[in-house]
Amino acid sequence: MPPPEPLASSARRPPPGRARELVARYRLELLWVAFVGANYAAMFAWPAWETIPFYLIWISLTLLYGLRVWPLGPTLIVVLAVMALTGIPITAHVMHGTQPVEKVIRVPLMAMLFGAVVWHARRRVEALRIAERRTAQLRSMLERQERFIHDASHELRTPVTIARGHLELAVEHSGSSFELDVALDELSRIDAIIGRLLLLASAGQPDFLQTEDVDVEGFLEDIFMRWSEVAPRAWRLGVLAPGRLHVDPDRLRAALDALLENAVKYSAEHDAIELRAAADGPDRIVIEVVDEGRGVRAEALERIFDRFARADAARTRADGGVGLGLAIVDAIAKRHGGRCTVTSNGHGSTFALALPGFTPAGVAQRLPELSSSST
Ligand SMILES: Nc1ncnc2c1ncn2[C@@H]1O[C@H](COP(=O)(O)OP(=O)(O)OP(=O)(O)O)[C@@H](O)[C@H]1O
Numbered sequence: 001m002p003p004p005e006p007l008a009s010s011a012r013r014p015p016p017g018r019a020r021e022l023v024a025r026y027r028l029e030l031l032w033v034a035f036v037g038a039n040y041a042a043m044f045a046w047p048a049w050e051t052i053p054f055y056l057i058w059i060s061l062t063l064l065y066g067l068r069v070w071p072l073g074p075t076l077i078v079v080l081a082v083m084a085l086t087g088i089p090i091t092a093h094v095m096h097g098t099q100p101v102e103k104v105i106r107v108p109l110m111a112m113l114f115g116a117v118v119w120h121a122r123r124r125v126e127a128l129r130i131a132e133r134r135t136a137q138l139r140s141m142l143e144r145q146e147r148f149i150h151d152a153s154h155e156l157r158t159p160v161t162i163a164r165g166h167l168e169l170a171v172e173h174s175g176s177s178f179e180l181d182v183a184l185d186e187l188s189r190i191d192a193i194i195g196r197l198l199l200l201a202s203a204g205q206p207d208f209l210q211t212e213d214v215d216v217e218g219f220l221e222d223i224f225m226r227w228s229e230v231a232p233r234a235w236r237l238g239v240l241a242p243g244r245l246h247v248d249p250d251r252l253r254a255a256l257d258a259l260l261e262n263a264v265k266y267s268a269e270h271d272a273i274e275l276r277a278a279a280d281g282p283d284r285i286v287i288e289v290v291d292e293g294r295g296v297r298a299e300a301l302e303r304i305f306d307r308f309a310r311a312d313a314a315r316t317r318a319d320g321g322v323g324l325g326l327a328i329v330d331a332i333a334k335r336h337g338g339r340c341t342v343t344s345n346g347h348g349s350t351f352a353l354a355l356p357g358f359t360p361a362g363v364a365q366r367l368p369e370l371s372s373s374s375t
């Protein structure tokens with residue numbers, strides 16, 4: 001036997017889940033309707049006190065609108081309804097002579113006041129909408145820019161590799177010459193720039209970090225040993241907070257390499273360079289690279305982490321870099337939820353890499369002062 005047809009009335013009724021959803025969604029409106037109903041009844045019940053429920057109805061409408069900001073159509077309907085609702089008892093009381101005739105003027109006045117609130121609220125909503133649209137545009141522009149950098153760098157890599165292959169063959173056949181050496185040098189530079197650009201462009205990717213726990217002391221000692229053999233400086237391994245750090249070791253190594261490379265590049269022979277790390281709060285660590293090199297001018301400090309930023313515009317090509325090292329450090333720090341800051345006083349600089357995810361092994365130690373510094 002086929003199942004009985006549902007009754008027409010129950011078929012039109014919203015399913016219980018949907019009804020519950022509607023009640024939850026319009027809970028405030030329903031509460032407001034109940035509040036208005038009670039006040040409306042009070043206007044009739046106590047005509048001498050009608051001013052209080054009258055204002056309560058309009059104030060509650062204003063409060064509700066501040067929270068909801070309905071579209072213009074429904075807002076207009078609600079205002080007209082409230083005007084009629086509050087106008088009827090007042091008019092009735094005026095007609096019975098229990099209230100003076102001027103009382104009726106309160107209705108359009110309250111409607112005008114509410115109109116002003118509507119105007120301000122709509123302006124605010126519109127401003128928010130514009131800000132959201134701009135943020136979305138900016139985000140998409142940034143994404144396109146990253147994609148462009150990535151694609152362009154990727155495309156450049158092949159011709160650079162081919163050109164280098166040909167030059168190396170030329171060196172093999174006819175021996176090295178000044179011109180060939182310069183060309184090979186420049187290609188190496190371009191290759192390094194492409195590598196850094198690709199790394200920067202991938203910093204926004206979700207799989208940029210492959211994190212794991214690393215032993216802070218072992219990790220930093222290893223980096224320090226590698227660098228101390230590279231350049232003749234007064235290398236110092238400072239206090240290293242014992243513990244484990246949850247990071248991407250390859251990315252962190254790249255960041256510290258960039259900082260140590262700068263410390264070497266912008267200091268002279270026998271200048272001091274120190275690597276140290278201390279706990280900062282219960283789960284943060286600050287790794288510092290301190291050098292006693294030339295320092296950074298105060299006016300350059302602010303934009304030093306920008307891409308292609310150079311503190312000294314008059315720097316020669318012999319000085320090396322293109323200004324991507326610190327942008328990479330900054331990106332890596334931020335992706336880890338940390339930040340890199342710099343202080344400098346003209347007799348050296350301190351780059352501090354603050355990172356979360358640190359679990360101290362023992363009592364944390366505070367960093368001792370190597371040199372007085374100012375931001
Ligand atoms: N330890 C430092 N001492 C003095 N100046 C520094 C130091 N580190 C960075 N700077 C200044 O900040 C600028 C930006 O550094 P960044 O590492 O981003 O670029 P770069 O070293 O010029 O080039 P790249 O690292 O891409 O090879 C440098 O050009 C330099 O002027």
Ligand SMILES: [Mg+2]
Nearest residue numbers: 262321325326
């Ligand atoms: Mg650099």
